[in-house]
Amino acid sequence: MGLPPIDLAVFHNAGFERRQCRITQLWFWTTDKNRDTCGDTPEDEYTFIGAPLIKGFDMRGKALKDAMREAFLNFFEDVQHTRIEPYPVLARWRDDIHLTIASIADFQPHVTSGQVEPPANPLTISQPCIRLTDVDAVGRSGRHLTTFEMMAHHVFNRPDDGKMYYWMEECVQYCHQLMTDTFSIPVDEISYVENPWCGGGNAGAAVEVIVGGLELATLVFMNLEEHPEGDIELKGDFYREMPLQIIDTGYGLERFCWAAAGTPTIYEAIYPESVSWLKDLSGFSTVTSKWPELDLDTLLGEMSRLNGIMNIEPGVDADELQTTFLRRLAERGIEVTVEQFSSITEPLAKIYAIPDHLHALTNMLGDGLVPSNAKAGYLARMLARRTLRMRDDLGLAISLPELAKHHIDVNLGGQSMKQTHDGLLEVLRLEEERYGEMIRKGGNVIVTQLKDLPKETEIIPDEILFQLNDSHGLAPDMVVTLAKNAGWNNVLIRTGFAAEMAERHARMAKQAAQSVESNTLIESPQHLPATIPLYYEDVQQRDFDASVLATLPLLGDDIPDGATHGIILDKTCFYPEGGGQEGDYGSLFTDSKRVKVLDTQKVGNLVVHLTDGSFETGALVHGNLDWARRKQLMDHHTAVHIVGGAARRVLGPHIYQAGANKSVESGRLDITHFRRLDRDDLDAIESLANEVLGKVQRTEKIELNRKDADKKYGFDLYQGGAPKGNSIRILRIADHDIQACGGTHHDEPGQIGSIRLVRSAAVQDGVERLHIVAGKAALDYARRQDEILRTTSKLYGVPQHELPKTSERFYNEWKEQRKTIEQLEAEIVRLRTSGGGSDTTVIDGVRIAIMEVSGDLKKMTKMLKELTLDKSNPTLAVLGSREGGGKLMIAVTEDTVANERYNAVELLRTIAPHINGGGGGRPTLAQGGGSNADGLDDALAAARSNVGL
């Protein structure tokens, strides 16, 4: 069974009829007797271009958005909805997505699963969203955006508990009233299309609101969940009703603005100042003035109308699309040539896309994101680089920070940000610097990669393009530009290459997804009650009594040496590994038996003690913690929080925890920052952290439900990752650091003693790893360092403070002496071979030098140079050394009678067997070695006889 028709009184009262779309086959409601399409089909054009369908909103840009948003929110406030402030665009309360992609994302997963109460019910919100999936189409079509605001009214009904606020009838009623009253949209222009929605395991009926060919809103009635025995079938899957029934609506703010402005594209409606500014900067009028007969507004208007019905999606072949476009424009009486079309649309697409990209970028950075080469930070870098490329293509002489500053002034005036404006502009300045560096290097890389290709080459091999893109960040069209600059004038990108590259990336992503697997520690235990944690109530407690609920065999190969059993108790003060803090060690015992706890882990809501022995179920055991270990772990854990707070204070509001680990030896904290830290930064953070130890008397541990926690402290709470349940445990170190954290912490920070920042390392671009030692570990560390200095200082026989100077002197002297030795060795060879010494003979104008020397192949090479590089003295030299089983080296002077007469390789082959060796080389230089140094005399003798001595 599918879903029943959506048959509402509101439709009938307003004179709507239910029809089936001739093209999509979907059912829709309309008052227009002549309409036989649902409105969102390839045959439905935008009717609002040049003829706005929303009346009473004559402003443009930010003012228009503000007015539209207010009108929407006010309308719903008037009908008993609570207005909720928008969430950040970085979805930090979630670990499955980086960016807020819809207003409902604010409430996923905990509110939508029913675990957590919504902040208000029903509620209304206008949520800034970022979606990068269509980034390629932005600017090229008249309507795609990466950043948009989703206006919404949400309801969370629980009919089983008698909490039913409203459902379809009222929802559509509100929507219809908003459309017709607040926005004065003619009823004839509205279609309500029935199109069930499903995704992520949920589904429900849905109504799309189409106005003038544009989908303005979607109303989703999510009341179904996927279930194999469900009796409702949608698109091949089975669903059943769920207790929580959610209305999820989405009204595209920018689309409302467009319908109110009736501009040729959506960009002119929402970013008019930016568009005209960029047109001026790029000299766009000089392009259009070439063809005064073209009416640009009409052309763009017609294009937008066509855009609505011709899908410009990533991967669509550009040439083919252009041909179709020109044909359809001609059908409408607009004659443009290919040249006119591309000279107008190419720069224009960039002029449109830049403000959109800047909007997304400034919002992301404003939320404190740091650009990076991985994770969410990469998304920001990608946008920054796309913007820079478009800027360069347009030939704009303006920096990225200047572009952003203009955008902020014009389009984001007054919006509060977490990151400071100066910080944001600094981040962009650094991004631009990196981009410039990449282009500069790219020029070199391209010349190297293409150097084997003839200059008249047209097609660059796919493999080279893939590699340049993936490894060097040079997109194919950049490669073409740079290659042309370097002299390959005919290169172009072959048709279909972009699609193939996308396919290749998709394949790689698929492979990567397959390689993820998880292993389990124990067999899922049968309905045991959650272990009661004693480690929160009293972090100092190290002894306890408990009864054994189960002893299970351990599975998998990720278990400590000697561990054989997993013991589950009714309560414990052993902390299980979590939040980056390692598990506790210790022992469990009865009067007659003692087992070691080698690690503690959490499985579901059970604490599993990994032990080297077992107990009977029901046994009463006494537990004893390895307190030194726990104390050290707590030192490091609390220290990590303090250092995080100190880093934020010192470096700026964008400092966010990207990961952490606390072991006995040290603590590790990964923080987001846009440049490498130097020792001065570390010192500043370290000093502040130690100050906090002295100043803050007590840490505060608070337990709140999620709704209140979010409200009171915001999403920076979730730096350690998004917690699962409704109850949030919060650690507060005065105003220094406030975080949700399930670890064990000191009540008094002073107990840590001292904190040292040992060093920092780069985990990835934009993420710095701080290595921290605290408490006893700090002391141990200092002692180890001291020991190293003492040993070294004893070795050199100088006081510790002289060590750097002495090392430098020793190193320089070593270098000098090495050079001197080389020169002396060469001198010895010269002396032995000059003046007719016994080691040399002359045969028919070729000097023959056969002798034993000392040294390895490298030294012998130097000697050979002395003997054979002088072309005025043709020489055959055979050197032998007893080092390492015997070495032989033979050279003849190149381009002389010597190499005409003698072949070094052949000679080597005949004499090498005497030292049980082999070798090879070129006819003028051969080298070899063996395992019988005693045979060296024979080898040299063989060489002599070979040349006739």
Place this chain on the structure above:
RNA sequence: GGGCGUUUAGCUCAGUUGGAAGAGUGCUUGGUUUGCAACCAAGAUGUCGUGGGUUCAAAUCCCACAACGUCCA
């Protein structure tokens, strides 16, 4: 989280099948000229990222680590 690339003189980078460590630029000295990023000659500068391995022989092949870069999710 996954993939790929790079690391050689102060700088920018070559280095082919494993067999003598290279170019340009900069530097020093001398000459020539002082208006060009001037010209000529000679010279100095190297832990070929670090540590292992294979080999008679490693900048080159293999492994680990590190730093840097880059693409994708």
